[in-house]
């Protein structure tokens with residue numbers, strides 16, 4: 001048994017776990033963070049790194065807005081690669097123009113900064129847009145992008161500067177006994193750790209620890225597919241680029257008065273609908289461009305229906321549709337990958353407390369990079385209310 005007793009043990013060094021560790025440390029608590037890999041390898045490093053409160057419903061938008069503050073604050077102390085180049089939603093027809101105008105009015109009422117751009121103003125900002133596609137845009141100047149494959153490790157390095165922080169990489173937690181006064185946490189080499197409170201942010205894989213809770217939950221597994229184009233030498237596409245299919249998908253637009261009728265008008269059996277596709281662009285520092293993404297779903301009890309194949313037809317669709325939206329130097333694919341996250345059917349996050357000491361928090365869905373820091377800030381203040 002490790003003699004140290006931690007105030008908080010966090011299982012999982014993805015964005016949700018790291019965010020809880022960060023805020024607990026800011027409260028002066030002694031924190032242990034356990035990660036089964038050397039470094040996080042799951043959805044936290046497989047995503048775009050678009051921090052887009054603009055796409056969320058009002059509750060999650062406010063966590064996202066808090067996250068913007070938190071990312072920018074860490075970046076002001078230690079370079080975690082935050083780039084504030086904003087987000088743009090590009091409308092390709094009258095219906096999508098209608099929706100961005102309605103969202104603009106909702107944002108005004110919510111005091112969230114956004115700017116409607118004419119077709120010409122969009123071209124001034126993004127000269128590579130295809131004039132047949134872009135009809136108007138809605139721009140969010142305060143939003144940021146990160147490269148999650150770099151950012152998450154830099155945040156971890158930042159946490160390591162705090163004397164109250166202990167990081168345990170390559171440490172698979174296999175059991176948490178919370179029946180007595182403390183949480184007694186055992187790893188796969190039978191080392192044992194003690195903590196007052198344990199937060200389990202193990203992403204889509206929490207059945208290893210809480211099998212019954214996992215299979216009794218309303219969790220849905222979601223598989224996403226992405227690709228990266230080799231670097232473009234001259235072209236610069238700053239910030240988060242979201243397009244017409246995103247306007248038809250993201251939750252912030254659900255509150256637009258025309259949303260329902262516009263959705264009802266959509267063709268039922270289109271390829272993009274069947275595979276849950278919308279087209280997003282995000283350029284990395286080396287000039288490469290990430291394109292995605294698609295969504296396939298399976299209930300927890302049928303989770304093995306989520307296979308491991310990368311579908312050529314989906315990648316071909318990304319490229320074909322992206323060509324309609326943007327002119328690029330080339331369309332040469334560097335690599336392709338899939339990511340899996342979990343979400344819930346009924347609730348907007350999975351949250352279960354065991355023995356008043358273990359908080360299982362997962363199923364944040366597609367909101368994680370945007371909302372986790374803000375959500376964890378509120379949650380740590382609730383759990384450690386002093």
Ligand SMILES: Cc1cc2nc3c(=O)[nH]c(=O)nc-3n(C[C@H](O)[C@H](O)[C@H](O)COP(=O)(O)OP(=O)(O)OC[C@H]3O[C@@H](n4cnc5c(N)ncnc54)[C@H](O)[C@@H]3O)c2cc1C
Pocket residue numbers: 011012013014015016017034035036037039040041042043044045046047048049050051052171172173174201202203204205206208209224225226292293338339340341362363364365366367368369370371
């Ligand atoms: C393709 C793709 C694109 C996305 N794009 C965006 C985007 O642009 N913006 C956005 O806001 N969100 C995006 N998301 C969603 C976002 O990536 C997720 O919401 C977020 O990463 C979830 O983080 P997490 O910490 O809950 O889980 P994870 O990243 O899965 O982390 C969980 C960690 O727990 C560890 N772990 C599990 N079990 C144990 C154990 N027993 N012991 C020790 N360690 C354990 C795992 O190894 C893992 O590192 C995207 C997701 C995908 C897949």
